[in-house]
Amino acid sequence: MSDRWDDCIIIGAGPAGLTAAIYLARFHLSIRLFDCGSSRAATIPCTRNHAGYPDGIAGPDLLARMLAQAERYSAVREQVAVTRIAPDGDHFTVTTDHGHYAARTVLLATGVVNNRPDIDPALHDRALAAGLLRYCPVCDGYEVTDQRVGVIGTGDHGMREALFLRGYTSDVTLVAPDAGHQLDPACERALDEAGIVRIDGPCGGYAIEDDRLAFDTARGRLAFDSVYPALGSVIRSRLAIDAGATASDDGCLEVDAHMRTTVPGLFAAGDVVKGLDQISHAMGEAGVAATTIRNLLSERAPLRR
Template identity: 60%
Template sequence: MSESNFDCLVIGGGPAGLTAAIYLARFHLRVKVLDAGKSRASLIPCTRNHSGFPDGISGEELIRRMKAQTQKYGVSIENGRVTRLDPADGGFEAHWGGGRLTARAVLIATGVSNRRPPMDEALHDEALARGLIRYCPICDGYEVTDKKVGVIGDDSHGVAEAIFLRGYTKEVTLIAPDTAMSLRQKDYEKLAELGIQAVDGPCQAVAIDGKCIVVDTAEGRHVFDSVYPALGSDTHSDLAEMVGADLNETDCILVDSHQRTSVTGLYAAGDVVIGLDQISHAMGEGGVAATTIRNDLAKRRPLIR
């Protein structure tokens, strides 16, 4: 089955993609959103630093509201993963589970996936829902103020995250995920200076004990109020790479100040672009991208009613 004549295809139904879709629809453009259903935002139990929600809001509820707002303006949102993207007749052709479609412009807002710590999947999901596993200290470091926190990681990223969290609590432990801790001497010195304990791995989160999470390591058993995995993430930029867009050394899509990629007609926004990895930041990029898409399309063909 083939669909055509979309002004813009938005790939990704997270905060960046849905914000862009709302803008594009209100520009009276024909828009379609294809969403693989794996937005990191939907996994957030409760965000309390997103403006306008003083008591917090779950990521799932925020995405539900944004989808409803998007659909209010006639945007078609369908669940499905785009498996191929090709240049076609001044635009693009996308292949997905429902067939093929063409669009004059494409916005990639496919985000990233956090690498999970070594633990049972069901235990991970329960711990995440209860705030015992957390992935974003910028988002929720406030919630672990003066609590006992573990950070799983043994590279510069893990050290940086442990030091960042030291601004919220004096009880921070850095744990190697797989083997003995292997850091630069200056990292050990900095951790010691700040009172951050460094513990050898391997480690595994093994149980939930009341309001705490239990982690086994090579040096014994530890009980934390929350654990932050600092294991990096995987960027979903394969579609951009497929059409020749430039990526950086961590596979994030390179864009200009208006969210244009190096390929004409292809745009990117949100966590798939290097940046702050925050909901508000992704929304801002979505708004910038949508406005740029509208103006670029108007240069090619006047948008009149």
């Protein structure tokens, strides 16, 4: 166990975690920033809806800028994996693959992991970089305006993603990932009214062909200008849940308006919390969480210079 008591340990160095690090460091608080190096933002080829970057910015570049800003105020990113958060009176013991650490508060900013189609990892990354494979229509639906778009998914989630994309293009096809579609009559009616084609799976044989992403379906081989997997995601909230925090059925942590979980002193921000999975939203939540952490610590012992 480290003999240092930090004011806050931040777990995750994506947009939420880095924003919190900037705030907390500028509050003159002692912090640790633990990062296992798997921020979803690092996979973004270019985001064009993040305010302040009219020409867009790549996810890795944005993270690098944010880290440099945090480091300017003496924040240090430590590349370790956290395995456990344990409440212990008015502080926490955080266990990592590098040892145990004590903190008065903890902020979880671990985000989510997208469920991917069954596609070769190297091909996946090539298609993602080329804009042939996309995961966030809120972020980049504009870029597929009037293009031929495929959505891999079914059920209510697949239907909602296809309908959302229908606002950008009239050519949307919903393809079931495994076999036949699992759509109730209301979903089928909504898709029909929107003119969205439905095709059964399974999907396979992915390849880039003539600058399109092509794959096999029950109706033969199809190719699209861009494909959106609507396969859900894994919420990385287990650390907080195991520490006693309440989460929704899908794993999103429940927080109040100040980003406090149901465990006193444990905060959460970003995609690990139920809400809009957007960089700007995650950053706003982190700012709220960091300010609340500062005020909580000040209530326990006045902060003075």
